[in-house]
Amino acid sequence: MDEQVDEQVLEQDGRVLDVVVVGGGPAGLSGAVALARSRRGVVVVDAGEPRNAPAQGAHNLLSRDGVAPRELLAIGRRELAGYGGEVVDGEVVAARRLGGGGAERFEVVLADGRVLRSRALLVTTGVTDELPDVPGLRQRWGRDVLHCPYCHGWEVREQPIAVLATSPVSFHQVLLWRQLSDDVTVVLHGAEPSEEQWERFAARGIAVVEGPATGLRVAGDALTGVELADGHVVPARALAVASRPLVREGFLPGLGLVPAPVEAMGVVIGTALPAGPAGATDVPGLRVAGNVADPMAQVGSSAAAGTMAGAALNAELAAEDADRAVAARRAGAALVAPRAEAAGAVRVPGR
Structure with missing residues (x-):
């Protein structure tokens, strides 16, 4: 792999990305739109293999019943672009959590060598159907x-x-x-x-x-x-037929995500990534949504899950931003206050 490409970091507006979304289906695009509307730097990585691609239309989707699956995704991409979000066509082949305590907590590597680093990660890679x-x-x-x-x-x-x-x-x-x-x-x-x-x-x-x-x-x-x-x-x-939906595992082990069996009527019918409310996982800053967490979810419910996961990540980042601002303010106060007092400045309550 070319060293220069390997070290490339995709940034938006000169900032390390707030969130990388892996998977460009209804869940991933909906989560990305929620984040972009909150002015987060977000990039969606899409391998271009939607589960429902063979179907003529997506149904039970209010106001867009029967829309062709790829047309729906094209509409979603345009909406995301309108809010400043970006879609990168490519496949994630590796991902890992970063140490060091910095703002960058995740790194994903694409098949073409590009590397994206972000503060949070949303995994919406869906499933494959074993027939x-x-x-x-x-x-x-x-x-x-x-x-x-x-x-x-x-x-x-x-x-x-x-x-x-x-x-x-x-x-x-x-x-x-x-x-x-x-x-x-x-x-x-x-x-x-x-x-x-x-x-x-x-x-x-x-x-x-x-x-x-x-x-x-x-x-x-x-x-x-x-x-x-x-x-x-x-x-x-x-x-x-009853298919057997299986999580696309690929890069998941590097993040500490392990698919678990899904049972119905006493038999294993597939696998999914265990998740709590709004797609929370045991990994801080990492959420999942769509079929990767719920193989039975339809297009509408997958999109809704993506929106909730994106909103939850934004809330976490907002709290993190506030905590860092407080720490910076306190550090600045410790340095500036003695000089300000020497100049006879009025001290701000609480400092």
């Missing part, structure tokens, strides 16, 4: 292979829907998809319903077939069915 190992499934992910009835259900309403049952969580999904169509078929792919679930499916007119699924049928770039091991094909215009 069932069915040929052709990944290629149709986010199009007609879906995971969230709230995100995509309306678009496939009243159409034949298959649900790939890989865990007990899948059986919970079945009832939600049944709300959208009266033609729902469960394909058993490693999971077995309980007696209560069998009864519910029968009462709701939900078909159940033995799997496993071995492939997908596609015609005219549209899903038409799910192939089974016994040769049968389940007609379907949409296939619902």
